[in-house]
Each structure stands twice: as structure tokens, then as C-alpha cells.
Amino acid sequence: MMRSLWTAASGMISQQTSVDTIANNLANVNTVGYKSESTQFKSLLYQDLQSKTTTANIEQKPVAAQVGLGTRVASITSYFSQGSLNSSDSDTDFAIVGEGFFAARDLDGETVYTRNGNLYMATAIDGMMLATADGYPILDVDDNPIILSTDYKVSELTISTDGELLYPDESNNPVPLGMKIALYQFTNPSGLDKIGGNFYKETESSGVPISEEYDEVGKKSTLKQGYLEASNVQVANEMVNLITAQRAYELCSKAITTSDTMMEQANNLKR
Template structure:
């Protein structure tokens, strides 16, 4: 009975993590570029009670007797399916169709990656800079921030679906630069941080530049659109009910084990 108490407790702990993850998905249902997360489970060690078992007539069975010791959360995995595309009409909103990620420079100087294409022009030290809503510079294919002349007419900046930007310099000559898009062999291995920024890890692999890797299927950038989250409210609510019921069943198991222990304690010789 003590074993049943601890086994049910592991189920409650795991389902609590499941509920927390679903809650986070629902909280980010309107977050641009958010990718839903799902919890994966693994069973704990099994305890062998008898290596051999027999029938009532003494005939040996081909299996022993093992009992499980519960469950644990093995991973929380992000699902990088395409989110819904929402038209905004803003000139510096970009939605990625494909597997690509924007490269940005974070506050500590490191490189981050995001699917959130809500950009704008920010005043930098050298001119107008294409930046995220948090002020992080958007990088080009060389890894440098995309900077325009301070006096540039924003209407003269042309951006195509491959991320190529054409704009006139101070002398009226046309200059061009390309927004950097990268892909990963295992995007689920990316580390999530704040502000919809992802960081590469050994699990995700090194970033592969779409402009340099001919083996990659190129992504398409849609100007005037944003990619919404891929969270489906109905599915999340169903998953929440299932997790709640599983939590409740484990709670009732603990109650039943407690009542059995109480009866055992009340037994008299």
C-alpha cells in the first residue's frame, strides 16, 4: 500500500506538469510565432516481486510478477507546424512560410532565432535599423544588422518574398541586402527564452543558412502578414480535461490506499 501511495503521487506530479504546459499553450494562443508544447511521459523502474509465477495447480507460467513504480515526465517538446497567417497590412510585418527562422542579435550580443516577424525601424547609432518590437537588430546573411540611412524615405524600401531588400543610398544609388533565414536539423531541440527568442543547442544542431545551403527548401517571406500560434483551443481544452481526469484518478488511488492503511491499523488481534 505504501508503494501505491508513491506510485499515485508520481502520477499527480506528472499530470500537474501536463496541466501547466497546456495552460502555457492557452496563454500564448495569440502570441505571434508561438509553437505549442506537448508533454511526453516515461514509466519508472519496475520492481520484480517474483521471478517465477505458477497457476493454481502449480504449473509454472512463462512470465514473472513485476509491478510498476509510477511515471515521470521525459520531455516537453515543441511542435513546429505552420501557424495561421494573419494579414496586418503593416510594411514591416513578415510571416515565414516554411521551416526558416529570422536571425536577431539579443541584448547580450548573442544570436537568437525567432518566427515572430513583427519588425519596425528603430533609430540606431549609425542610422535607421530594422529591429524586433523589443529592439533586437534583425541580421542579414553576413550576420550584420540591417541599417538604413537616417534620411531614407521608408516608402522607398522594397522587400521581396526571398527577404531581399532594395533601397536608395544618400547618393541615389540602389543598394541591396537580404534578411537572413536559417533552418535547423532538429528545431525541437532549440532552447526557448523570453520574447519569442530561441537559442541553438547541441540537440538542435548548428544553424544552416538558406542563402548558402542549396539542399534546403527555401522559405517564403510574406510582407504585411504575421504568423499566428499553432495552438488549437479545442484540442487544448480536450487535453486539459484528460489531464484533469488522470490527476483525479491518481488522487482517488491515494485516498483508497489511505483507507486501506487505516483499516489495517484498526485491526486487532
């Protein structure tokens, strides 16, 4: 009887994690560049109640009698499908169309990656620096911060679809400034380490970052100025998943109640 108690309890714990994941998705439904997550489960060990060869003549039985001991969370997987593009009034907002990531340098000097194209021109020692809302400098294809002189007007800066910074000359023709926003892809983006703030770090599971400028990639990403990539969370799907997780949680709690009732009846038996 105790087996069913612990089995149902493991289900309740796992479903609680699923609800937590869904709640995080819904909380980030308006977060720029956020990617939805899903909880994956796996079964625990099985206990043998009867082996395949337990007959008196030691004959092979077709199946054994095994009972499962519950479930646990195997992983929480992120889905990097393309989010919809929303128009923006800022000249330094860029949406990535494709599988690429921006590269930025955090306060520890390490390279982090993001899909959030809500960028700003921050004040730097040598001029203006293209940076994230947290002040992390955005890196170019040569792994250097993108710094411009204060002589440039941000409102007149444009970028090409491949990330090349352009500025109009005297004839109002866009001229490359010799700077290009870096975009990187990963073999397994779901393996990236989520560190908060819409930033990721590479891991052994994600593989090394693949530069779209210098390495071979299946399909290069493009940038759209004046747009932001919305979260790919589908609210209707999340609500269905939330109801499913809630019902599963209730069923597990019902199994615990039933096991308790059966134990109570067994304890009340009289000779």
C-alpha cells in the same frame, strides 16, 4: 501499500506539469509565432515481485511479475507546424512560410532566433535599423545588422519572397539594396533552447543553424510582407487535453484516497 501512495503521487505531479504546459499554450494563443508544446511522459523503474525462474525445478517461466513505480515527465516538446497568416497594416511585419527562423543579436552579442516577424525600424547611429520589438537587430545573410540611411522612406520599402530588400528608383521600379534578411533552419528545431520573448538559442540537440542562403536545405522558406504568423495553438485540442489531464489527476488522487482507506482498515483489524 506505501508503493501505491508514491506511485499515485508521481502521477499527480506529472499531470500537474501537463496542466502547466497546456495553460502556457492557452496563454500564448495570440502570441505571434508561438509554437504549441506538449508534455511527454515515461514510466519509472519496475520492481520485481517474482522472477522468471522461481519454480522448484528451476524451470523457465514465460513472464515475470513486475509492478511499476509511477511516471515522470520525459520532455516538453514544441511542435513547429505552420501557423496561419494574419494580415497586418505595418510595412515591417513579415511572416515566414516554411521552416526558417529570423536571426537577431541580443544584448550580450549572441545570436538568437525567432519566428516572430513583428519588426520595427529603430534608430541607429548610422541611420535606421531593422529590429525586433526588444530592440535586437535583425541580421542579414552575412551576419550583419540591417541598417539603412534616413533618406529611405520605410513605407516604400518592400522585400522579395527570399528576403531581398527593395526600394523604388526614379521610374518607380523596385531596385535591390544589396541587403537580404537571413533565414536559418535547424535539423531538430524541437531541441532549441527557449529563452523567453519568443527567442530561441541553438543547442547540441538542435544542431547548428543552416543558412538558407549558403547551405543546402530541403525546401527554402519564403517571406510575406504585411503579414504575421499566428500561434499554431488549437484551442479545441488544448481544452480536450486539459480535461484529460484533469481526469488523470483526479484518478491518481482517488488512488491515494483508496490506499489510505485500505491502510486505515488494516490498522483497525483486531485479533
